[in-house]
Amino acid sequence: MKTIGKILCTAFLLSGTAAASQAAYDPVSARHGLSLKVPGNSAKEYALQARPAGSGNYELVGREALPLRIGLTVSECGNATRVSVRLRALDDVWFHYAQLVPSGYRHEECQFLMPGFWYRRNLRSPEGAPSFKVADSWTVREDRLSTPLCAVYDPQGGKYVSVLRTDRPDCDALTTHREGEVIVSGRTSLGYTGFENLDGRACLSFGFPYRETPRSYVRKLTLAPSVRAFQHLRAGEELTLGWEIVSGRAEDFSELVRRVWEYSYAALAPRPVETPYTPERMKEVLSRYFTQAYVSDYPLKFTSGVHLRTADCRSNGMAEVGFIGRVLLNAFNALEYGQAHGDGEMAARAAAVFDSYLAHGFTPGGLLRESVDFAKGTETDVFSIRRQSEGIYALLYYLDYEKRRGNRHPQWERRVTDLLDRLIRLQGADGSFPRKFGDDLSVVDAGGGSTSSATLPLVMAYRYFGEKKYLECAERTAGYLEREIIDKSDYFSSTLDANCEDKEASLYASTAMYYLTLVTRGEERARYAALCREAAYFALSWYYLWDVPFAPGQMLGDIGLKTRGWGNVSVENNHIDVFVFEFAAVLDFLAGEFGDDRLSGFSKVIHTSMRQLLPYPGHLCGVAREGYYPEVVQHTAWDYGKNGKGYYNDIFAPGWTVASLWELFSPERTHAFFSRR
The missing domain is CATH 2.70.98 (Beta-galactosidase; Chain A, domain 5)
Structure with a gap:
């Protein structure tokens, strides 16, 4: 040795x-x-x-x-x-x-x-x-x-x-x-x-x-x-x-x-973490979130996944399309899983979510209703390119899935193209999208740090609708990202609850360039692949290569959590979480593209490590319900408001954690979407 x-x-x-x-x-x-x-x-x-x-x-x-x-x-x-x-x-x-x-x-x-x-x-x-x-x-x-x-x-x-x-x-x-x-x-x-x-x-x-x-x-x-x-x-x-x-x-x-x-x-040579949970087992347990969190009491149907208490995981009246709620992406995951596993009730509830958003999910100005609190009777009137983009992303997966099953939704397609065309009006001459804006498209926050989130649905829309204008818009975002984000190594303000250097800006930038490699060829594709790799290293720098030690009595240590493969969030929010979505697939792509086994090796670390806190009876890992994967994992002397190192904050958002892990364990999804045309 x-x-x-x-x-x-x-x-x-x-x-x-x-x-x-x-x-x-x-x-x-x-x-x-x-x-x-x-x-x-x-x-x-x-x-x-x-x-x-x-x-x-x-x-x-x-x-x-x-x-x-x-x-x-x-x-x-x-x-x-x-x-x-x-x-x-x-x-x-x-x-x-x-x-x-x-x-x-x-x-x-x-x-x-x-x-x-x-x-x-x-x-x-x-x-x-x-x-x-x-x-x-x-x-x-x-x-x-x-x-x-x-x-x-x-x-x-x-x-x-x-x-x-x-x-x-x-x-x-x-x-x-x-x-x-x-x-x-x-x-x-x-x-x-x-x-x-x-x-x-x-x-x-x-x-x-x-x-x-x-x-x-x-x-x-x-x-x-x-x-x-x-x-x-x-x-x-x-x-x-x-x-x-x-x-x-x-x-x-x-x-x-x-x-x-x-x-x-x-x-440091991080190795995959040994866990007994296969991707199939992960999805089986996580799918219980879809059924337990379903809320049907309001005009919008949704899975409750925002600002829940870890102590009871009780659903509330808050519906959020993207970011920490991911209602539409969870609905698509539930629909696909329910139909594949003969769970008619799960599939019917997921379909009801989409039907309710078609009927009640848009603002007078034609934007997605991003964040609604039915219990308090309030909703946001400031919108974000990130949540809108994440909503469109989920809708395009839904429409593609339904089309392959012989089901067409012309009303939804019109809604999506109308929304895309409205958002395109926000794109600046430099290719950027403002971070936040009003229903009338008046700019509230002109910062371009979230631009990369728009690239994904634009590339998908080009593939789904065959409209070149969407690809042209996506290519303009790539120009902005290259000049102002990647070339300057300045990854910031992609996350909506902080305004600083953060992991998600680099992760989204890398994923955006990956999407563009899927619809381009030759020198153009090579350029996007190189930019994808450059941004990926910044994203990788946020992910732990070692196992943080915990003191006896700190729950995360007592249940044996290994931190390698988990990512810190941002300079402001100093905790780790399972935000990965497609990033492991991006690493696997880059490993093949550039012949670098280190990238696929670390993808395996991520794949295995993020399975550790799967909550099920007898192994609830500090949350009250099975399938409600924890979010604010506090691994250092910092807390989001409660409890400190070795524990979670008392409030969490399993809506996005379930969606992230689901995508991690669905690595074929993106290639399948782009290869079917």
Whole structure:
């Protein structure tokens, strides 16, 4: 069996990283710090010096005798440097170890990457979320990050340096406080990473146990005071920590993201998660959501899947076409599944949903009624390109399915073409669609971050109706996405409950380009495939390559959740979820297109990992009803409003989680739609 050092060295060499001229790390010029705390007293700080001890070994010593001995071992592998820190307690101690590594780059010129949490300077994020608007130096707990890594990038010189935690965290412990100096109640393996401005120079910052500076992020748009944790070591106990530091070159930030993902994937080597649930079993259990959530009390029939309580999953009067409700897509899934499995009642209810939306589901201006709360007698009068697009997407699948069964719906077809033609009027000269607008098509939010969501139904409409104008509109969106989103590596504001850097913008952009490859040929198709791949790496950077440890008593850890394959959401909403829809199929396409087994390998990780929290009797995973797949999975020291790490928020939206998993386990659907013409 390979040693971890050999694995990491091999990972570095296989990653294709363009090397700088020399390794990025010098243990003598690095700054080492030790903090010791006696409970009930403020910590005492010690600056350490690296004293050579031969053969790549060093002693870290202070100006006075310390109650623990610290050894440092450094070894080189090309432009990767492995750093191992060994601590041996001579007396009972509560300690915190820190290291600061100068990059040699001017801080004011640098951009930074902490995958799944920090992109460039997080300047798309509003006040109240971590960004350069608050401070220019940040360190965070490793479990916030999809890869426990930080990279400092100098765009002027095209160089970067990164640090990756290499010993595998496998345990965590609770603390009684979340700010200031805190003592963990048992064993933790969580450290921290980040970047700091030291006299105008950018530095990598990392250590153990965790700390967060200058602020901690505790819930949506809520910054809290900093926190620094202390681990107890008894006299005679030892602890070994490991990091790997890599220097390399990247032409731009997009290439940095790709190189970091490829390196991290090879280094962490995520494997599929072993679960007993086949795709057929997943659909069998998830289909129970269709029957239990069905609401027929109002003019619109729907599956209730928005703002439900995890404690009872009781249906309410809220119907949402897209985003977190996905009423029409769930109706199509229920119709198809019900008819395939002889469940006439399920199929009839699904058909009733479509009939009710044909009769009552449109505004006076001809838009889909996006979000209606019948219980309160309210509905939105501000509409979004994302929800409208997701509604059309589901309707085109429904119409295609019905046509293949010999059923035509001319009224629906007219409704869909009228809606598409109205939305096309919103498209700007640059190819973008506004994020939000009124029923009269007056623009409320002109931001183009959601444009990619419109590409999918436009390409589908071209294939279904044979109207070239829809393809031309889709191609104009692709031009905008290429110029303003993908080329600039600026993926933002696709999700509707946040306005920041987010996973869904890159995922939608990648999927949009994938759709265009299905209806084009030659050089044009090759261009879309390349853009699809470039956007896919940004989406991949949000997905966890490692398993976050949980403390005993935190439900997700107690039921054995492995976080690899799950995606963080956004800078604002710092939790993981099962938002994938067709992205795994996109990865499989890219793997075949470019001969890259890493992409199909990680697709398998996603496929298996997202099956873990399937709720059924005896295995409800913290929700009240079978089939209601959980949503806000809180995996780090952050909560959406309730409960914190290891639990869900008390309110969730299974409407979209069921729809996402259904598409994940229907990989043939898209190709079948486009190949039938």
